[in-house]
Amino acid sequence: MAKVLMKGNEAIGEAAIRAGCKNYFAYPITPQSEVAEYLVKRLPEVDGVFLQGESEVAVGYMIFGAAGAGERVMTTSSSPGISLMSEAISYIAAAQVPAVFVNIMRGGPGLGGILPAQGDYFQATKGGGHGDYRLLVLAPEGVQEAVEMTMNAFFLAEKYRGPVMILGDGLIGQMMEPVEFPDNLKTEPSNKDEWAANGMATRNSDKRNLVKSLFLDPKDLNDNNLALKSKYEQMKKEEILYEKYNTDTDYEVLITSYGTMSRVCKTSIDMMEGQGIHVGLFRPKTLFPFPEEAVFDAATKKSCKKVICIEMSMGQMVEDVERCIKGQREVDFYGECGGDIPTPEKIIQVIKRLL
Template identity: 55%
Template sequence: MAEKILMKGNEAIGEAAIIAGCRHYFGYPITPQTELTEYMSKRMPQIDGVFLQAESEVAAINMVYGAAGAGARVMTSSSSPGISLKMEGISYIAGAELPCVIVNIVRGGPGLGGIQPAQSDYFQATKGGGHGDYRNIVLAPNSVQEMVDTTVIAFDLADKYRNPVMLLGDGALGQMMEPVEFSPSNAKPIAKPWAATGLKERTEPNIITSLHLQPEKLEQHNIHLQQKYAEISANEVRYEELYTDDAELVLVAYGITSRIARTAMEKARSQGLKVGMLRPITLWPFPEKPIAALAKKATAFLTLELSAGQMVEDVRLAVNGAKPVHFYGRMGGIMPSPKAIFEEITKIFNGKEGR
């Protein structure tokens, strides 16, 4: 068994990316993500990699476009306002079908907001965020170990589907320290015959672009993208279920909130309340079918988020009116206590709706 190391979440992501074969990192510092940029600035020169602190987030994401177009495994990272600045570039990358990993360690908003943890970038991450009909694969870890594991998965998914993959964490996960274990990667370099690497073994150049001026050609490209997204939806849904076999109330929470919710759930069960939890690990594709299946036997749902209520919309769509879907959220960087969530649980069992 590999030795466990005590690491901060942001730094663990960086080491996991290196193990996954990332040798190019372009970013810009912003709290509460800066430790990842700092870590990569130290580690990349040690492994013959490329680290560049760009002049802005806009520049960084376009450097990612260039490296991905040349076939490199490449990553960038930021926090909420910085991700907003990257959105045009992310749309270009999705349109050009380039693999890359984008880390968002979410902070409170809107605007400059604050540097405390939040989950209020859910819409931005899962609904595209930029212009056009495109999707990011979005992974939501809930521990430092899972940040490591999902980072490796993110690079594999990006290459498999030629698509941007976003790792959506939050300020708490980025800053907390936990023991982590790194497993050697068995991944072999994936051939990328589409990459713009010069005419070494080809007679025709590869052209990387998201520009299609002919309407018919652009529509066909969009149809192709939608077919790819349908394939991702069919094959890449990830989630965890706890105590759902007999659950009357199902909690739905992701990331750091799911850990708080689990403590509240266990307290409720110790008092005879049949509470379970479904934790989405992929926020897109969202686990619609598992939630719909639970709606056939559960009495109600309670969605918990560090936001005004964003994922709750996808939960309600999945439940499709079959059962009530309650919501409890905190904003501004405030995280709910297990006691507060337990009180919301008891309100629902006593016939009082969660807010």
Template identity: 65%
Template sequence: MAKVLMKGNEAIAEAAVRAGCLNYFAYPITPQSEIGEYLARRLPEVGGMFLQAESEIAVVYMLYGAAGCGARAFTSSSSPGISLMSEGISYLVGAQLPAVFVNIMRGGPGLGGILPSQADYLQAVKGAGHGDCRMFVLAPASVQEAADMMADAFALAEKYRNPVMVLGDGLIGQMMEPVSFKAQKAVAMENKSAWATTGMSARDGNTPNLVKSLHLDPALLNQHNLDLKAKYERMAREEMRWEMYNAEGDYQVLLVSFGTMSRVCRTAVDMLKAKGVDVALLRPITLFPFPEEQIAMAAERSCCKAVLSVEMNMGQMVDDVKRSVGRQKPVSWYGKCGGEVPTPEEVAGVVEKTIADMDFT
């Protein structure tokens, strides 16, 4: 397939169009504003619509309305914008509506800064919305992967009738890389007549579809949450994604890192290997569901003496890594926040210090 040099935000936007999404609602916020700029021009060319709302709160309920009608729709924002959408995300989960969110993260808390960060890990995988609310979360490590994940995100959202988030950072959104787009034919959403508000003429029977998240009967609400929990467990069984690097032989330290930070770690692994220090890298591609078993199996190998979680935040993923590893091996964290990106040399230095501080005999 031919490749074209594109900025990450624009590649994400084009991939959404090619996935058959003709409905985009958003409010501008850096470092993802180019998605809206691109779609303002691109969507009318294919009969689609970009509607800029007056706020992120309005955006998420536009998304709710479109999804409730069975339309393929998505939005994009950055950290504080996603925070404003969190109530609506919970409503989407509760009503079991498919929608796609793109979060090109910036530093925080508060307004923070517009430089790259991974400081929304906890928000995405633990606190996307109130109640027992979960989103499926994908973390791309390149512009190509971000584009590929957009098609996957719509398919997953519709398969599970649940919001899906593509969680990138400022580097993913702003850097330019060669990208090719999958040859794909937009497939209509399956079985939407069973739940969407498409009108009585669109389905058999006389019972109208009601899109809601309100369940006043405690027994019904409990059962509803049990059904959602079963859906999340099915996601974990069927959709878990991760990648191992340099794990064919023995390794002394296991690095765990996601997104663009994992690319820095990959370079650090190569640098250490050239010096005779064997280190492996496990990259979670799905942050929810999280590859706990895979991390546990990689850490329990006798050659592995320590695990290091490397992140562009203050250690948000490290607790999940610790839970995965248990007490079998020591787990530590290294990272930076606010827009500073740890260099391969810095990561390699932390690994060497970890080895020096431990008895590896």
């Protein structure tokens, strides 16, 4: 299929439609509002439904309702909006229903700013709402990966019957790149009739399906949490994705970075190679589950003396990197979070100071 030039936010909306999502509920917030603007025109063309909620809180429960009925459903938002949806995300995880959330991050905390940032790593990977639950979190580095991950997110949400998050940032949402929409989308026969509250007449059954997150009996609540934990352990075995860049060389420094920040780091690495400075990059594509063993192996290569985590935040993923490396290498951090993305030249200065 030929590539087409699209803005990131619009490409994410189109990817959702091509993945079979015909239900989209949202509330506008910069820098992702173009997703809604695109889908309000596009969804009627495929007999889909778009509804703007009165708030992100309301949107979260619209998502819960559609997901509980077994429908493919998605919302997109940005940092504070995801915060307001966090209670509903916790309910969705507890009720074990599939849904896709896209966070095009902006600066924070508070209202912060509308430019790109990566300050929502903790929110995405450590739950965000209350209780013992996790999200499967995918982090694209550009528009093409955002398309592919959005399309795959619906499959993963249904495979694990739970919420999946695409964690992008304002740069991915606003930039334009050539994209290709895959036609080999992973699909499997849906078993939603076994659990969805979609009506007994719909599934020609006399069995009632109950979607709930309330478990007043201590044993039932514990059992539900154990079932969730089992899913997260399965994710760790089957869904880990990462990229290694320039790691065939005897690199002295390993950069760990994700999302659009990692693209800047790649440019820095290429520039440093020309100066005889060998640096590798480890980029997790899944932030949860985190590639624990792979980052340990990359960091403990004999030639590697130091690890530096570079983020558009004050330091969040760095905690997972330190945890995984287990003290075997010194881990430094460099970050900016005002909305100005560090340049390749700035990253080179930081690396040279390390060396």
